[in-house]
Amino acid sequence: xxxxxxxxxxxxxxxxxxxxxxxxxxxxxxxxxxxxxxxxxxxxxxxxxxxxxxxxxxxxxxxxxxxxxxxxxxxxxxxxxxxxxxxxxxxxxxxxxxxxxxxxxxxxxxxxxxxxxxxxxxxxxxxxxxxxxxxxxxxxxxxxxxxxxxxxxxxxxxxxxxxxxxxxxxxxxxxxxxxxxxxxxxxxxxxxxxxxxxxxxxxxxxxxxxxxxxxxxxxxxxxxxxxxxxxxxxxxxxxxxxxxxxxxxxxxxxxxxxxxxxxxxxxxxxxxxxxxxxxxxxxxxxxxxxxxxxxxxxxxxxxxxxxxxxxxxxxxxxxxxxxxxxxxxxxxxxxxxxxxxxxxxxxxxxxxxxxxxxxxxxxxxxxxxxxxxxxxxxxxxxxxxxxxxxxxxxxxxxxxxxxxxxxxxxxxxxxxxxxxxxxxxxxxxxxxxxxxxxxxxxxxxxxxxxxxxxxxxxxxxxxxxxxxxxxxxxxxxxxxxxxxxxxxxxxxxxxxxxxxxxxxxxxxxxxxxxxxxxxxxxxxxxxxxxxxxxxxxxxxxxxxxxxxxxxxxxxxxxxxxxxxxxxxxxxxxxxxxxxxxxxxxxxxxxxxxxxxxxxxxxxxxxxxxxxxxxxxxxxxxxxxxxxxxxxxxxxxxxxxxxxxxxxxxxxxxxxxx
Amino acid sequence: xxxxxxxxxxxxxxxxxxxxxxxxxxxxxxxxxxxxxxxxxxxxxxxxxxxxxxxxxxxxxxxxxxxxxxxxxxxxxxxxxxxxxxxxxxxxxxxxxxxx
Numbered sequence: 001x002x003x004x005x006x007x008x009x010x011x012x013x014x015x016x017x018x019x020x021x022x023x024x025x026x027x028x029x030x031x032x033x034x035x036x037x038x039x040x041x042x043x044x045x046x047x048x049x050x051x052x053x054x055x056x057x058x059x060x061x062x063x064x065x066x067x068x069x070x071x072x073x074x075x076x077x078x079x080x081x082x083x084x085x086x087x088x089x090x091x092x093x094x095x096x097x098x099x100x101x102x103x104x105x106x107x108x109x110x111x112x113x114x115x116x117x118x119x120x121x122x123x124x125x126x127x128x129x130x131x132x133x134x135x136x137x138x139x140x141x142x143x144x145x146x147x148x149x150x151x152x153x154x155x156x157x158x159x160x161x162x163x164x165x166x167x168x169x170x171x172x173x174x175x176x177x178x179x180x181x182x183x184x185x186x187x188x189x190x191x192x193x194x195x196x197x198x199x200x201x202x203x204x205x206x207x208x209x210x211x212x213x214x215x216x217x218x219x220x221x222x223x224x225x226x227x228x229x230x231x232x233x234x235x236x237x238x239x240x241x242x243x244x245x246x247x248x249x250x251x252x253x254x255x256x257x258x259x260x261x262x263x264x265x266x267x268x269x270x271x272x273x274x275x276x277x278x279x280x281x282x283x284x285x286x287x288x289x290x291x292x293x294x295x296x297x298x299x300x301x302x303x304x305x306x307x308x309x310x311x312x313x314x315x316x317x318x319x320x321x322x323x324x325x326x327x328x329x330x331x332x333x334x335x336x337x338x339x340x341x342x343x344x345x346x347x348x349x350x351x352x353x354x355x356x357x358x359x360x361x362x363x364x365x366x367x368x369x370x371x372x373x374x375x376x377x378x379x380x381x382x383x384x385x386x387x388x389x390x391x392x393x394x395x396x397x398x399x400x401x402x403x404x405x406x407x408x409x410x411x412x413x414x415x416x417x418x419x420x421x422x423x424x425x426x427x428x429x430x431x432x433x434x435x436x437x438x439x440x441x442x443x444x445x446x447x448x449x450x451x452x453x454x455x456x457x458x459x460x461x462x463x464x465x466x467x468x469x470x471x472x473x474x475x476x477x478x479x480x481x482x483x484x485x486x487x488x489x490x491x492x493x494x495x496x497x498x499x500x501x502x503x504x505x506x507x508x509x510x511x512x513x514x515x516x517x518x519x520x521x522x523x524x525x526x527x528x529x530x531x532x533x534x535x536x537x538x539x540x541x542x543x544x545x546x547x548x549x550x551x552x553x554x555x556x557x558x559x560x561x562x563x564x565x566x567x568x569x570x571x572x573x574x575x576x577x578x579x580x581x582x583x584x585x586x587x588x589x590x591x592x593x594x595x596x597x598x599x600x601x602x603x604x605x606x607x608x609x610x611x612x613x614x615x616x617x618x619x620x621x622x623x624x625x626x627x628x629x630x631x632x633x634x635x636x637x638x639x640x641x642x643x644x645x646x647x648x649x650x651x652x653x654x655x656x657x
Numbered sequence: 658x659x660x661x662x663x664x665x666x667x668x669x670x671x672x673x674x675x676x677x678x679x680x681x682x683x684x685x686x687x688x689x690x691x692x693x694x695x696x697x698x699x700x701x702x703x704x705x706x707x708x709x710x711x712x713x714x715x716x717x718x719x720x721x722x723x724x725x726x727x728x729x730x731x732x733x734x735x736x737x738x739x740x741x742x743x744x745x746x747x748x749x750x751x752x753x754x755x756x757x
Contacts, residue, residue: 630753633680640676 005051007070007087007140010097013044014132021129025122034112037125041108041132045101052094076145083203088142092509095342096139096274099349103266104132106482110357111258113479114364124164124256131157135267139274144193144203147275151189151239154268155182161263162255174251181248185238192231199224209281217285225282229289232279233296240272242330243300246323247578253315257360260315265322265356266349273329273345277338280510284336294334294418298425301327303575305432309439310572313370314359317440321396322352324429328411331422337414339506343497344407350493351395351404354486358389361479362444365472366451372440377449381472384480386445388487393441395490397434398539405539406494409532410503416531423531430535434542442550664705671698685737685747689730696726 017040025033076083089097108128115124134157138150155178163175196203200211218226236242241249252264263269276283276293283290304323311317325348332341363370365382379386395402398409408430416423449472474480496502549556561568570576627638671694678691700719707715741747 630755633749636676637680640680 005054005070005089006047007051007089008072009047010044010051010101011133011136011140013040013047014129014136016040018126018129018133021122022126025126028122030116030121033122033125037129038105038108038112040129041101041105044132044136045105048097048101051089052098055089055094070142081197081201083143083145085146086142087140088205089140090509091506092274092277092342093139095346095506097136099346100132100135100139100267103349103353103486104135104262106485107258107262107266107353107357110261110360110479110482111256113476114258114360115256118256120164124161127157127160127164128258128262131161131263131268135271138271142205144196144205144208147278148186148189148193151235151271151275152186154263154271155179155186155239158182158252158259158263158268161259162252164255164259168254171254174248174254178248178252181245182238185235185245188231188234188238190235192228192235195224195228195231205278212281212285215285217287219287222288223286226286226288229279229283229286230292232275232282233289233293236272236276236293236330237296238272239275240269240326240330241300241323242272242296242327243303246300246304247581249323250316250319250574253313253319257315257356257363260319261353261356261360264319266353269322269326270329270345270349273326273333273341276330276333277342277510280333280338283333290334290336292334293330294415294422297327297330297332297334298415298422299327300324301331301429302425302432303327305429305436306571307574308436309432310568312372314362314372314375314440314444315356315370317372317436318352318355318359321355321433321437322348324433325352325396328408328426328429331415331426332411335415335418335422337411338510339503340407340410340414342506343502344404344411346496346502347395347403347407347490347493350486351392351402351490354388354392354483354490355396357479357483357486358385358392361385361475361483362389364475364479367472369451372443374451375444375449376447376451377445378472379445381449382474384474385483388480388483389445390441391487392490393437395494397437397542398430398535399434399543400536401491401494403490403492403494405536406497409535410497412535413528413531416527427535427538431538431542434539435546438543438546439550442546446551447554661705661709665702668698668702668705671695671701674698683748683750685740685749685752688749689733689737693726693730696722 017036020036020040021028021033025036028036070087070089072085072087074082075085108125111124111128115121118124131154134150134153136150138147138154141147141150159175159179162178163172165171166175193203196208200208202208202211212225215225218224237245249264249269253260255264283293301324304320304327308317308320308324311320325344329341329344329348332338332344361382362375362378362385365378365385366375369375391402395404398405400406412423412426412430415426451472496505549560573579675691675693675695675698678694679688682688682691700722703715703719703722707713707719737747740752744752746752
C-alpha cells in the first residue's frame with residue numbers, strides 16, 4: 001500500500017503562482033509579486049521536502065515503497081494505447097525534484113534582489129514559476145508523453161526568458177536560436193517516442209521498460225533499441241547542449257543571469273541527462289547507443305572546455321563550462337554509470353548555480369559589465385561574492401573535499417573502468433576546467449580593478465542602470481543569502497557520495513545498471529585511489545597554471561596567445577562553429593526559402609493564383625455587366641430572341657424526328 | 658373549312674407584330690397596345706386549337722385571358738395617366754428613375 005503523496009501539488013503550485021503573477025502582476029506592487037512568486041515556489045519546495053521525509057522515514061529494505069504511481073486523469077485513449085496524466089516518484093525523480101525545487105527556490109529569492117529594478121518584474125516571476133511547473137512535470141511524469149510536455153514547456157519558458165529583454169535584438173535572436181536548435185533535438189525525441197508506440201504500444205515508463213527487459217542486449221549490429229536510444233540521445237543533445245546542438249547555450253546567456261543559473265545551468269539543461277538515465281533500461285540493451293552517448297559526452301566536455309579558456313565574457317565562460325560539465329554527465333551515462341551522472345548533475349546544480357548567481361552578483365556590482373578584462377580586484381569590494389564564488393570554483397575544479405570532486409572523481413573512475421581513453425580525455429578536461437575557472441576567479445577578483453570608476457550610465461541593456469556608477473558594491477542580502485546556502489551545498493553536497501552512498505540510494509532505480517560495467521571490477525581499490533590522486537593533481541595543476549598566468553606573470557597569456565596565433569583565434573571564435581552552421585545550414589535554408597518558397601511558391605503560385613482569379617472575375621463581370629443595362633426593352637428583346645431560339649430548336653427537333 | 662395552319666400563321670404574325678412594337682416603340686401607349694396585340698395573337702391560337710380539337714378548354718382559357726387583359730388595361734392606363742401627370746411625357750426612355 002503506497003501512501004497518497006499528492007505529488008500533483010508540486011508542479012501545480014508554481015503554475016498557480018505563474019497564473020496569478022501573469023494575470024494580475026501588472027497592477028500589483030513589486031512586494032506582492034515577489035511574495036506570490038516566492039510563496040508558490042517555496043511551497044513546492046516544502047512539499048517536495050515533505051514527500052522526501054515521508055519516504056525516508058520508511059526503512060530502506062522496502063524499496064517498492066518508494067515507487068509511487070499517482071494517477072490523476074485520463075488524457076489520450078486510442079484503442080489499447082493510453083496516456084494518462086500521472087506522476088511517478090522513485091529515487092531518481094526524488095533527487096531531481098529536490099534539486100529543481102531547492103535550487104529553483106533559492107534562485108527565486110536571488111531574483112527578487114537582482115531583478116528588482118526591472119520594469120517587467122512581474123513578467124519575470126511569472127515566467128520563472130511557469131518554468132518550475134514544466135520542469136517539475138518533466139521530472140515527475142510517469143510516461144514519455146507527459147515528460148515531453150514538460151520538455152517542450154521548459155523549452156518555451158527558456159525561450160521566453162532568454163528573450164526576456166526582447167527589445168534588445170541579440171536577446172530576441174538568441175531566444176529564437178535556442179528554440180529552433182532545440183526543435184531539431186525534439187524531432188529526434190519524438191521519432192523515438194513513435195517507435196516506442198509502434199513496438200511497445202505504450203509510453204508508460206513501467207510498461208515500456210517491462211517490454212524492453214526481456215530483450216537481450218543488441219551486442220552486434222544496431223536494432224530497434226539502438227535506434228530508439230540514439231533518437232532519444234538526439235533529443236538530449238538538443239536540450240542538454242551537446243555536440244552538435246550545443247550552439248544555443250552560449251547565446252542563451254543574453255537572458256537575465258538568474259535565468260542562466262536556473263535554466264541554463266542547474267535544471268533545464270540537465271533534463272537530457274535525466275531522460276537518458278530514466279531510459280537506462282533501453283540504453284543498457286543498446287551498447288552502440290551507449291557508445292554514442294559516451295563519445296558525444298566526452299568530445300563535448302573537451303571541446304567546450306577549450307573554448308572556455310579563451311572567452312572573456314564572464315557568463316560565456318560559465319556557459320561553455322556548463323556545456324563541458326554536461327558532457328561529463330553524458331560520459332558517465334555512456335559508460336553505464338548513470339548514478340554517477342545524476343550525482344554530478346546534482347553537485348553541478350549546486351556549484352554552477354552558485355557560479356552563475358555569483359557572476360550575476362559581480363555584474364550587479366560593476367554595473368552591468370560582463371567583460372572580465374574590465375574587472376579585477378573585486379575581492380575587496382565584494383567579499384561575500386568572492387568567498388562564495390571561490391567555494392564554487394574549488395568545487396567545479398575538483399579540489400577535495402568540495403562537492404565537484406566527489407562526483408567528478410566518480411565519473412572518471414567509472415570511465416576508466418569502461419575505457420581509459422574516456423578517462424584520459426576526462427582528465428585533460430578536468431585540468432582545463434580547473435584552469436579556466438581559476439582564470440575566471442583571478443581575472444575577476446584578483447589584482448587591480450581595471451574598470452572605469454567614472455559616472456557611466458550606458459548600461460541600458462542591463463536592468464541596473466542606477467548602479468552603473470561609482471565603486472563596485474556588494475549585492476543586497478536577499479542576493480547574498482542564496483549564494484551562501486549554495487556555497488554550503490557546494491561544500492558539503494559531495495558527502496552524500498561518501499562510500500558510494502548516493503549510488504546505493506539510486507541503486508533500486510538502476511538495479512540492472514551493472515550490465516555494461518560488469519567487466520570493469522577487476523580494477524582494484526588501489527587503482528581508484530591512484531586515479532583520485534591524479535585527478536586532484538591536475539586540478540591543482542590547473543590552479544597553479546592559472547595563478548602563474550593571471551596573477552604572478554600577467555603578461556604571459558598574451559604571449560602564449562600570440563604563440564598559438566591562428567589556432568588561438570579559432571578557439572576564441574568558438575572554432576567558427578556558428579559560422580560553419582550559418583554557411584552550410586542556415587544560409588542555404590534561408591536562401592532556398594527566399595527564392596523557392598517565398599518568391600517561387602508563395603508569390604508566384606499562391607499570391608498570383610489568387611490575384612489572377614480576382615482579376616479574371618473582374619474582367620468577366622465587366623463584360624457581363626453590360627447585359628444588365630436597366631433598359632427594359634432590351635430585356636424584352638433578349639426574352640424574345642431566346643424564345644425564338646427555343647421554338648426554332650423545338651421545330652428543328654420535330655423535323656428531325 | 659379554313660385549315661388550322663392559317664389561324665396559327667396569323668396568330669404568329671400578330672404575336673410577332675406585338676413583340677416588334679413592344680421592342681421598337683417609345684410611346685408607352687403604343688407599347689401597351691403591342692402587349693394587347695400579343696395577348697390576342699395567343700388568344701387566336703387558343704380558339705383555333707379549341708375549334709380544331711372540339712375542346713372547350715381553349716375557349717375557357719381565352720375568356721380568362723380577356724378578363725385578365727381587361728383588368729390589366731384598367732390598371733395600366735391608370736398608371737400611364739399618373740405617369741403623364743407626373744412627368745408630362747409618355748416616352749419610356751425618359752421614364753428611367755429606377756435605372757442606375
